[in-house]
Amino acid sequence: MRLLFTIAIHLFGLCIAVASAGPFDKMERAPANWCGPVFNPNYRFPAKFVTSPEPWAAISFRKEPERYLRALLHYTLEGQDRAHWRLQHNTVRDWYHVPWLGPGANGREFIHGLTRAPDLQPGTLSPSQTACRQNWALAFYNQSGGAVLGRIWGHGNRDPDLSALPFPPGTVAVKLVFTSANSSDDPGLAGAPELVANIHADTRSNLNECAPAIGSNGKPAARKPHTLRLILFDIAVREQRASYKTGWVFGSFRYDGNVPGDNAWDKLVPMGLMWGNDPAVSDTGEKPRQSIVFKGYETLGRGGRMNGIVDDRASACSSCHMAAQWPSVAPMTAPVPWSEARCWFRNVDARYPFGFPPGQKTGCGDPSALGKLTALDFSLQLTIALRNWSLEKLKHRTTARSKLGSLKRLANGNLTANGLTVAPLRQ
Numbered sequence: 001m002r003l004l005f006t007i008a009i010h011l012f013g014l015c016i017a018v019a020s021a022g023p024f025d026k027m028e029r030a031p032a033n034w035c036g037p038v039f040n041p042n043y044r045f046p047a048k049f050v051t052s053p054e055p056w057a058a059i060s061f062r063k064e065p066e067r068y069l070r071a072l073l074h075y076t077l078e079g080q081d082r083a084h085w086r087l088q089h090n091t092v093r094d095w096y097h098v099p100w101l102g103p104g105a106n107g108r109e110f111i112h113g114l115t116r117a118p119d120l121q122p123g124t125l126s127p128s129q130t131a132c133r134q135n136w137a138l139a140f141y142n143q144s145g146g147a148v149l150g151r152i153w154g155h156g157n158r159d160p161d162l163s164a165l166p167f168p169p170g171t172v173a174v175k176l177v178f179t180s181a182n183s184s185d186d187p188g189l190a191g192a193p194e195l196v197a198n199i200h201a202d203t204r205s206n207l208n209e210c211a212p213a214i215g216s217n218g219k220p221a222a223r224k225p226h227t228l229r230l231i232l233f234d235i236a237v238r239e240q241r242a243s244y245k246t247g248w249v250f251g252s253f254r255y256d257g258n259v260p261g262d263n264a265w266d267k268l269v270p271m272g273l274m275w276g277n278d279p280a281v282s283d284t285g286e287k288p289r290q291s292i293v294f295k296g297y298e299t300l301g302r303g304g305r306m307n308g309i310v311d312d313r314a315s316a317c318s319s320c321h322m323a324a325q326w327p328s329v330a331p332m333t334a335p336v337p338w339s340e341a342r343c344w345f346r347n348v349d350a351r352y353p354f355g356f357p358p359g360q361k362t363g364c365g366d367p368s369a370l371g372k373l374t375a376l377d378f379s380l381q382l383t384i385a386l387r388n389w390s391l392e393k394l395k396h397r398t399t400a401r402s403k404l405g406s407l408k409r410l411a412n413g414n415l416t417a418n419g420l421t422v423a424p425l426r427q
């Protein structure tokens with residue numbers, strides 16, 4: 001079954017692109033005269049779990065973090081179509097997209113399936129970056145992850161089934177972040193791999209401001225094809241050896257054009273990794289022990305924890321991802337006071353939900369959360385997808401019963417599941 005197909009007919013110079021995402025998603029359509037590439041998601045999930053070699057498994061992420069990260073990077077790049085990221089073209093192993101990331105102002109664009117990520121505010125990359133720059137991301141899961149996604153979504157014609165979670169050890173998720181910044185914003189971006197994406201059109205008079213995703217009419221803002229450059233390469237691995245902490249290792253690479261050589265893909269520099277949130281490290285300057293951050297990148301995450309360049313400085317990779325739960329009642333980013341922020345820096349086992357944030361119900365650690373919330377095993381794409389799916393289900397009505405609970409669309413547009421407000425995760 002092909003869920004999305006593209007027929008481009010080159011007839012008298014006329015291109016007709018037909019795109020359909022089927023029951024799995026609602027996707028931005030390519031304009032009728034578009035002759036370029038069109039995103040084709042891979043939702044052909046494996047029917048069963050297959051264990052395949054994990055080249056990083058023999059390497060200690062604590063003792064040899066760089067070697068561990070490089071083994072993972074090699075695994076994620078091997079056989080990929082690095083020009084267009086068509087996962088179906090991988091000649092070595094299969095990778096899969098998460099369904100239902102099409103809708104919404106930041107939803108998947110039609111050219112390469114990128115979703116909008118947080119912007120780079122002026123001055124983030126260097127003092128010469130005077131304009132706000134957009135970032136757009138592309139993520140996918142390996143076979144073990146794909147098998148779970150397949151069980152959650154079935155053939156797309158029934159309600160999502162969350163009993164398929166958690167992801168098994170060996171699951172790998174990847175996220176590539178492409179930016180509209182260029183080498184005059186940051187000389188390190190010179191020679192970075194490029195990708196064209198349909199991003200929000202820049203109509204700003206004040207370049208300090210970032211192009212809004214929502215227009216002044218309240219509708220998603222207009223988009224326009226634009227060339228982006230690879231800036232970040234994030235990897236998350238379900239690790240048996242980290243199961244006494246969160247069960248995941250998060251690591252990241254940054255593209256650095258200053259690295260000598262001809263191959264751009266050899267210029268991804270490891271920034272570090274984390275396997276726990278360091279609950280005992282507050283904001284008093286103590287060094288984290290469950291993050292290893294390489295020189296030059298120590299200030300990206302809260303309290304020196306591991307984090308990406310485009311991510312919120314008050315957060316850290318696994319802290320933000322731990323908020324993945326259904327319904328998503330907690331924001332991703334911790335508040336400023338440590339007394340409350342500590343809730344985001346616990347090490348919550350993947351089987352248990354994050355729970356209610358401070359200020360809601362009886363707050364962080366409220367045991368009633370266990371009966372009301374389901375852990376989404378650190379998958380934020382899945383969290384966004386379930387909200388999109390629910391909103392689509394409520395398109396022509398205000399209430400619906402589903403496997404995700406009793407869904408309701410309120411007059412103000414908010415979504416509730418079993419009476420709990422589902423927070424839209426602002427990326």
Ligand code: HEC
Nearest residue numbers: 115139173174175234252307308311316317320379380381
């Ligand atoms: C402040 C929140 C935040 C932080 C910090 C963060 N992420 Fe994410 N991450 C997200 C969101 C939101 C998504 C889903 C975005 C999308 O694709 O639409 C995501 C998606 C991902 C994915 C795809 C799988 C999934 O969970 O959806 C990977 C892999 C990933 N991030 C790795 C990392 C790594 C590695 C770091 C640290 C270097 C990191 N992230 C830091 C918010 C965050």
